[in-house]
Amino acid sequence: xxxxxxxxxxxxxxxxxxxxxxxxxxxxxxxxxxxxxxxxxxxxxxxxxxxxxxxxxxxxxxxxxxxxxxxxxxxxxxxxxxxxxxxxxxxxxxxxxxxxxxxxxxxxxxxxxxxxxxxxxxxxxxxxxxxxxxxxxxxxxxxxxxxxxxxxxxxxxxxxxxxxxxxxxxxxxxxxxxxxxxxxxxx
Numbered sequence: 073x074x075x076x077x078x079x080x081x082x083x084x085x086x087x088x089x090x091x092x093x094x095x096x097x098x099x100x101x102x103x104x105x106x107x108x109x110x111x112x113x114x115x116x117x118x119x120x121x122x123x124x125x126x127x128x129x130x131x132x133x134x135x136x137x138x139x140x141x142x143x144x145x146x147x148x149x150x151x152x153x154x155x156x157x158x159x160x161x162x163x164x165x166x167x168x169x170x171x172x173x174x175x176x177x178x179x180x181x182x183x184x185x186x187x188x189x190x191x192x193x194x195x196x197x198x199x200x201x202x203x204x205x206x207x208x209x210x211x212x213x214x215x216x217x218x219x220x221x222x223x224x225x226x227x228x229x230x231x232x233x234x235x236x237x238x239x240x241x242x243x244x245x246x247x248x249x250x251x252x253x254x255x256x257x258x259x
Contacts, residue, residue, distance in 0.1 A: 108204045108218070109194040110246070114254045116169055116188050118144045119159040125174065132181040133170050135162045143174070146192065146255065149199045153177045157190065168207040168215065173226055183226030185219055191246075197221040202229075212236040 119142035130136045139161035145154035153176060160170040168186035175182050187205025195202050200221035208214045217231045234242055243249070 107245070108191060108202075110191045110204075111194045111201060112146075112255055113189060113191045113249065114144050114146075114157075115190070115251065116159060117251070118254045119157075120144070122156065122158070125156070125158050126179065129158065129172060129174060129181050130160075132172055132184060133160045133162070134164045134184070135170075136160055137162050144255070148173070148192070148201055151177070155182070157185070166215075167209055168205075182221070182224070183219070185226060186217060187215075198223045200226075206242070208239075209233070214239045214242075216242060 121140055122143040123140070125141045125143060130138070130141075141161070142159045143156040144159070145156050147154045149155070156174040156176055158172040158174050160172070162170070164170045164184075164186050166186065169188050171185040171187070171190065173182040173185065174180075182200075185203055185205055186207065188207040189205065191204040191206075193202035193204065197220045202221075203219040203226065205217050205219070206214060212235060214234045215231060216234060218229045219226045220229045
């Protein structure tokens, strides 16, 4: 029995090289650009039961089952009044934990973040820090998203799905994360 032999012309290596150098194809998202300078971080386990959250804010979650809400208080804009990141008991449509940024002083929601680990950035937009979030979607895939404030609310600015190896490299770039030091200022 004869084996089939594939013959490639001289153009194949050139085409492959150009494919590696070109930007991502339409519809794919690239990794969020640059380093993310982190001020602090927290996870789902930092959220404590909070019965002071107005029920009207529940409508800002993608899904909600009416279960008790938990929150993490943190002064995001440096005005001395902590905002609250409110954790919903129901995952988002994509499967990640839903966090509503609640502006306590003005009694309004400031956008929805999706993630299990939330990294608060040093860089700000309109006085509010940028966020980077991480969560494991399932199987060997994880998701990292970045959020920025646009004068009224947080919006997603980039998302990247990570393989198992990319996830390892992602956390290696963060340095040691001591979960006992959640919400501690990182120098």
